[in-house]
Amino acid sequence: MPNKNTMAAILSTDFDRVLSGWLKAQTKEGVKRADLVSAEESKEQSRDLLSAIADALPDAAVDSELDLTETVWDPIRDVLETITENRTQRGVSTTEMGWFIGSLKQPLFEILHTELADKPTEFMREMWNSTRLIDQISLHAIESLVEKREATIERQRAEMTEVSAPVVKIWDRIVTVPLIGTLDSFRAQTVMENILDAIVQWEAEVAIIDITGVSTVDTLVAQHLLKTAAAVRLMGAECVICGISPKIAQTVVNLGVELPNITTRVDLESGLAYAFDRVGVTVARG
Amino acid sequence: MTLRKSVTLKTHGDIAYARQVAGELMVEIEASAIKRTKFVTAVSEIARNAINYGQGGVITFHLAEASGRKRALAVCTDRGPGIEDVDAALRDGFSTGKSLGLGLGGAKRLVDQFEIVSTPGSGTRVSLECGPR
Ligand SMILES: Nc1ncnc2c1ncn2[C@@H]1O[C@H](COP(=O)(O)OP(=O)(O)O)[C@@H](O)[C@H]1O
Ligand SMILES: [Mg+2]
Numbered sequence: 001m002p003n004k005n006t007m008a009a010i011l012s013t014d015f016d017r018v019l020s021g022w023l024k025a026q027t028k029e030g031v032k033r034a035d036l037v038s039a040e041e042s043k044e045q046s047r048d049l050l051s052a053i054a055d056a057l058p059d060a061a062v063d064s065e066l067d068l069t070e071t072v073w074d075p076i077r078d079v080l081e082t083i084t085e086n087r088t089q090r091g092v093s094t095t096e097m098g099w100f101i102g103s104l105k106q107p108l109f110e111i112l113h114t115e116l117a118d119k120p121t122e123f124m125r126e127m128w129n130s131t132r133l134i135d136q137i138s139l140h141a142i143e144s145l146v147e148k149r150e151a152t153i154e155r156q157r158a159e160m161t162e163v164s165a166p167v168v169k170i171w172d173r174i175v176t177v178p179l180i181g182t183l184d185s186f187r188a189q190t191v192m193e194n195i196l197d198a199i200v201q202w203e204a205e206v207a208i209i210d211i212t213g214v215s216t217v218d219t220l221v222a223q224h225l226l227k228t229a230a231a232v233r234l235m236g237a238e239c240v241i242c243g244i245s246p247k248i249a250q251t252v253v254n255l256g257v258e259l260p261n262i263t264t265r266v267d268l269e270s271g272l273a274y275a276f277d278r279v280g281v282t283v284a285r286g
Numbered sequence: 287m288t289l290r291k292s293v294t295l296k297t298h299g300d301i302a303y304a305r306q307v308a309g310e311l312m313v314e315i316e317a318s319a320i321k322r323t324k325f326v327t328a329v330s331e332i333a334r335n336a337i338n339y340g341q342g343g344v345i346t347f348h349l350a351e352a353s354g355r356k357r358a359l360a361v362c363t364d365r366g367p368g369i370e371d372v373d374a375a376l377r378d379g380f381s382t383g384k385s386l387g388l389g390l391g392g393a394k395r396l397v398d399q400f401e402i403v404s405t406p407g408s409g410t411r412v413s414l415e416c417g418p419r
Contacts, residue, residue, distance in 0.1 A: 074288055077288075077289075078288070078289040081289050081291070081292060082289075082292060085292045085293075085294060085344075089294050151303070154303065154306070155299055155300065155302070155303040156299065182302050182305075215305075215326075216305055216323070216326055216327055216330055217327070218327050218330040218331055218334075218389075218392075219331060219385065219386045219388045219389050219392060220330075220334065220385065222386065223385055223386050246320075247319055247320040247323040247324075248323065250320060250323075250324075251320075251323050251324055251327050251396065254324065254392060254395045254396050255327070255331075255388050255392035255395070255396070256378050256388045256391060256392055256395070257386065257388060257392075
């Protein structure tokens, strides 16, 4: 066995033994979480990770030069990303994640012990190298898990910033509503209802919808805008959509969305100018 | 090609998150604002389809590098019913839902490279690739 990378040698000759030893250790340490992750999934994930390790090891430095951010370890980080994404979704804890990977030491140490029984110095060195590697992988997984959790919070925040849409009467017979955030969900329905209610309440003739604060106009958002404009028209009023940036205009055209019979203006100011004109207000400069 | 992030698509909030990750990736490849908007919008369409028609799925974001040029790649996979007639689904105005039927065709027009592989009974995979300019 070459001195340089004993772990690589073990994994190339004893892969299946290490894998089955690892799966057994996972069960024994109670980190398998069979309730959350199925046996097949666990096995598949363990095999993927071990294969990635086995593939990277021959070309990697595992001594004090070990650096998990090097490109040779890319596949491992990819596999970890998939595993942690899967496990975060299932609610696996950081401790369980750490132990899931940490329990790989058990079969590895056992083999090292057999192979290097009469070479205590080498045995110590290999123990230390493999501990360092497995701990780093485990720490990386935990970090990634924590990152994912933060992302979940971020995700919820993204959801919460979904449109808040106060409809305001800004002039006799003119209402405006600035849309901010995303227009994904059923909230679009609320926005439409708010506008229609405001039109009735203030006997408005023009409703200005300002979408400057909407970052993405996809086909669903476009459909909501079309529906809203149609409903506003049914109420005898008119809808003006303003705040369509050049990049959004281009994207909407690429999507193939047409906005027939909808008045659009670049910004709120020109939208307002149009509305004044519609309701017969003349703006004079003083 | 390196994996940057994978986003599980289950709820509509996940679409917003996928868009955010798509936007971050475009910033990483130093894409122009217009390219970013296009890629993010295409991702939004494809992610929503996976949820609406594909029983949910996962979208992975990768950074690809070809001859020194960075590119963004998104691959959305679901294990839903798949699409019987992909050409029909790509046609503008075709929808089995109550929507505009412009998502697939639109996404294809928004990105530099578009690929869809769908197997009836086992699922759909859509890949979107975009350069910075
Ligand atoms: N991931 C998917 N799985 C199954 N069917 C799909 C999927 N994506 C799209 N489709 C089918 O293709 C059609 C067209 O999709 P799209 O162009 O996005 O329009 P829309 O979402 O408005 O229906 C959908 O109505 C649906 O029948
Ligand atoms: Mg769609």
